[in-house]
Amino acid sequence: MAISVAIIGGGPAGLTLAAALAQQGGFEIAVFERADDHFSAETYNPDRSYTIDITGHGLRAARFIGITDRFDAGLIHFKGLKIAPHPWLRRLGAGFAEEPYHGRGWTGSRGDICRCLQAHLSERHADSVALHFGAEATLVDAGQPRLRIASRGAGAGEMRQFDLVVGCDGGGSGVRQSLADHDSGFAVEGADLGNHSLMLHLDQHLDELDPQYLYVLAVHPVTAVAGAINGPGGPTDPRWFCQIGFSGTMRFDSDADAGRFLDGAQPLLRHFASDVKVQEFGRRQCLPTGKTKRCSSLVAGRVALLGDAGAPVPPVGQGVNAAMEGATVLATCLHEHRDSLDAALAAYAATWGPETDALRRIAMTVDLSHTMTPFRILLASFLGYSGLRLAKREDLSYAEAWERFRRGEDRIRRTPLGLVLPRRRG
Numbered sequence: 001m002a003i004s005v006a007i008i009g010g011g012p013a014g015l016t017l018a019a020a021l022a023q024q025g026g027f028e029i030a031v032f033e034r035a036d037d038h039f040s041a042e043t044y045n046p047d048r049s050y051t052i053d054i055t056g057h058g059l060r061a062a063r064f065i066g067i068t069d070r071f072d073a074g075l076i077h078f079k080g081l082k083i084a085p086h087p088w089l090r091r092l093g094a095g096f097a098e099e100p101y102h103g104r105g106w107t108g109s110r111g112d113i114c115r116c117l118q119a120h121l122s123e124r125h126a127d128s129v130a131l132h133f134g135a136e137a138t139l140v141d142a143g144q145p146r147l148r149i150a151s152r153g154a155g156a157g158e159m160r161q162f163d164l165v166v167g168c169d170g171g172g173s174g175v176r177q178s179l180a181d182h183d184s185g186f187a188v189e190g191a192d193l194g195n196h197s198l199m200l201h202l203d204q205h206l207d208e209l210d211p212q213y214l215y216v217l218a219v220h221p222v223t224a225v226a227g228a229i230n231g232p233g234g235p236t237d238p239r240w241f242c243q244i245g246f247s248g249t250m251r252f253d254s255d256a257d258a259g260r261f262l263d264g265a266q267p268l269l270r271h272f273a274s275d276v277k278v279q280e281f282g283r284r285q286c287l288p289t290g291k292t293k294r295c296s297s298l299v300a301g302r303v304a305l306l307g308d309a310g311a312p313v314p315p316v317g318q319g320v321n322a323a324m325e326g327a328t329v330l331a332t333c334l335h336e337h338r339d340s341l342d343a344a345l346a347a348y349a350a351t352w353g354p355e356t357d358a359l360r361r362i363a364m365t366v367d368l369s370h371t372m373t374p375f376r377i378l379l380a381s382f383l384g385y386s387g388l389r390l391a392k393r394e395d396l397s398y399a400e401a402w403e404r405f406r407r408g409e410d411r412i413r414r415t416p417l418g419l420v421l422p423r424r425r426g
Helices: 012-024 057-065 068-074 087-091 110-124 174-182 255-265 267-272 275-283 319-336 341-364 373-383 387-392 398-413 416-420
Strands: 003-008 027-033 052-054 080-083 097-100 106-108 129-133 135-141 146-151 158-161 164-167 188-192 196-202 213-218 223-231 234-246 291-295 303-305
Touching (some): 003 012, 003 135, 012 027, 012 057, 012 129, 027 135, 052 319, 057 068, 057 319, 110 129, 135 174, 174 303
Parallel strands (some): 003 027
Antiparallel strands (some): 080 097
16 A cells, blocks of 8 residues: 655655655655746746755765756756955966866756756656645644645645655745644754855856856855856856855945945956846845754654755755755655654654754854854865865765864864864854
């Protein structure tokens, strides 16, 4: 008899889980997403979208569900990082330093990635996966488990019971909140680095940029990472964004003030952004990006949490990658322990919980409130123990990446350089 699984949230985590379960067989899967289907919705939000790379852990998940060829066709291929020289070195003719990525990978917006996943499900698994868009699903009982399901904005809805519910509904997860409100054994703790960001759209001199790379345009006094997503014409028609990160909230008094700020941070920012885009940048609301949460468990009753619903972390290039890999771990545990859901969920919590904890520790080291953080990140990269680079590696778990990073930092702390490095958080 098939196991009925309700997946709340139709983003990368939920769609990857649906594909992984359908591939295993023996599951009756329903995905409930409150927004429109991905082919009807915009692929990006101009105020908060940034370029996501699928590498390492995400690549493992893509292979697991058999979507690599579709990613090849539907996303921009990823080759690594290019790091801008200091402005005075650039004036002397220095070019971008390259940090290549040697594996198979892709970049795109969240919407680009979700379109590929939705098309994959519709083509290969339409018989076992029901996609419900514009549907509000609310967890009522974690033990049964039961959901109240309604069309968006259409009243109370109906009650449905499933064998398993998986919360994949993002950093503001309603499933996680419901568990915290009604399960005394489930607790959530949070932390906030204070990091914020603003999006700058790039629209000129783009022939100087290669869409197959992410560009580190500045590291101090702000971080600025630019990348491309699919434009209206797809991967061959890239649209460029630059996420600019601050140690706290930022507000500009005028368009000229925003322009002067960018000039001081890195002249390349103004080089690639027209006056119109600088004006739009200066008028956007600065969004918090330094928040993280840790749940006492990724499982409560017959409910599991996946992706940002269970372990949101500040953006370090691993949110979608971790969500996709976590989906394959959960699917594998359910397949291997299909005679006992309790055993399957316990295996998932024991296997994936330590991985989310390790990724959280890595993400918490990117604390922009410490002026030496960018220097420490560049030093770690130069010496080969960068947590951000190690986290991208396909051959390392997040726990192994964290341990290598920790050992590297501890070695440096025993040298005179250790006197200027900030303490790790998390």
